[in-house]
Amino acid sequence: MIWVVAILLLIVLDEWLGRRRKRHAPKKEYPLRQSNITLFTNGQHLFADYFLEIKKATHHIHVLFYIVKTDDISQQFFFFLQQKAKEGVEVRLLVDWVGGFRLSRKTIRSLKESGVRFAFSQKPSFPYFFYQLNRRNHRKITVIDGKIGYIGGFNIGKEYIGQDTDFGDWRDYHLKINGEGVMDLQTQFLTDWKAATAEVLQQETRYFPELPRGTIVHRFIATNGNGLEEDFAHLIRQAKREIIIGSPYFIPSKKVMKALIDALKHGVAVTILVPLKADHPLVKEAALPYFYRLLKHGAHIYRFYQGFYHAKTIIIDDDVCDIGTANFDKRSFFLNGEMNCFIYDRAFTQQMKHVIRYELSRSERLTLDWWKKRSVWERGKESISALLERWL
Template structure:
């Protein structure tokens, strides 16, 4: 009886901690919407091509390398990454590496010490602290940003590890979308890195010319949106309301909020073709099952839902009427809507969107269509897991 009472009190304290943490944090944060910029954008969907380009750009750095990742591993690809950063730091290049404390949990202290001894400035973001420990423990900095010499930027879904280049047999081919940015937009990625670095380390970097050199304007209009767990839901509702003919959504996790779900159903009711692409495999417990109740309502309303079977689908993309494309770090789930720090790129260029659309079409071709008949034939075990997943869907 005493043990049960202790458990109940502990759970109540965790819930109270979470609710108060949310309330306090929401009152102190704001969405950061950067200006419309013109940059040159390069689109990557294969890890090997991205990392070949990415490592080459780091190798050519002359002044600074600023990197934020959600996950960095300790395999041979990660070691190549660390060795390159240490080499550049020894050459006198300023190197700062910021990683999420929970996303990169288990990163050995020996790796961190080796980086620091070589001159790399290392820090964790989103360290859970008191008060509101449990709320902070559940928050993540899910952004992936790299800025090199203030002239080259990278943003997207890839992290650092062998699975991202298709070398983990559990997942096979890894599908993700990432952008290389040159031109005006790099300054906004730099500013966002400065903000995240200051939050994590309390060190405010000086905005001098070496960090913000003059750059030529590019040809592709776009803007970055940085959210901190409370604004992405409204952004996505607004995007969905803009769709007149077609709405494409690609995400590894599909757990929409009530407002987003209503917006999707409204789009279907007004005749918009809604196409959704998710992975067949799961990389986390219950996230796959958590999507099925939403799938049922969407399928009944006429949505087209596909599950990517050619490996693992980790890309985050929204395409609206071939007029607007969103590529970034945010998943189509409650965690990205209400907890994570994310950054997305809204692109307004028909030719570039056509390139992304071609890639998405290829991924749809490597996917199986989900049907209501399949949904109805789920086993009792599968239905049970769905019920459990719905109870904790905000934390998945």
């Protein structure tokens, strides 16, 4: 018991000192761009398109994922990257150190032998090992030939294409970018690649071809444990009629929670969509105290029950739609590296509202009556989750 207590104290001290002494990379707010944007909500459709574009690559393929597994879809992914590397295409694969923990040395060696340049992002080191272990690169970025980009919530694994029986239909949102915005995805990938490998490529013009201007105005924002809280609070404060939030985890900060309640008090309709199932311990329970306060002020909260809802979106009136990698939780606000796309286009916003209506048709509405009838076991898990919510 003494050893257990000592280790726990060491972890807490390491995390506290790390927060005080380690400096986060600043938030990067990219310029307004115009691109053509395609929305994917189904993993089968996304990866059919994604693999087709990879097979057509002629110059380079840059890929960053939070999670890459070793199942059939992952092996297919590796095969295509290796084939392109053997053809002479530059291939760089960056995977978060924790999200890629299942990748064996044999798999990594095979990738490298075929010509794929592989690196782990956010490898923890001493001092402040546990603090760094808790800060992940949660971005998912792909750039092909500097002309086509992908960003969103999907990772590489069978659950993301609906083949995991524990989760069933996996709902997520991913964007395909054609146009000016690709240069910002490229810049962010090369920034993360430099942080992981010390290789400096941001000034290499061969990765930044001339790009056409698309029809949809948007802006990318990359955060590293700072800045996202204020961005989300600012979005919420802009709302005049309606706020829609979709997220697999709902653990907002005080500032963001206050913005939501203020919006409700001013007559703004607030709809929140989360999964009924949980893919991590205690995350579902951690949301319930926040749901209670919002329900009391008239929010509409739904839990998706036909599969797993992993999408990340915020819709404000008919004016702004945010889709990206950030969850609506403290981990994304204060710890992880994230990248979000703020889209300023009424037609795209209407398309997203149509998608949300479909998700709500397969969801159950949460009520105050249900919350009051929670079991003792559920209340106990809530209490534990409240102590750990910053790291959930």
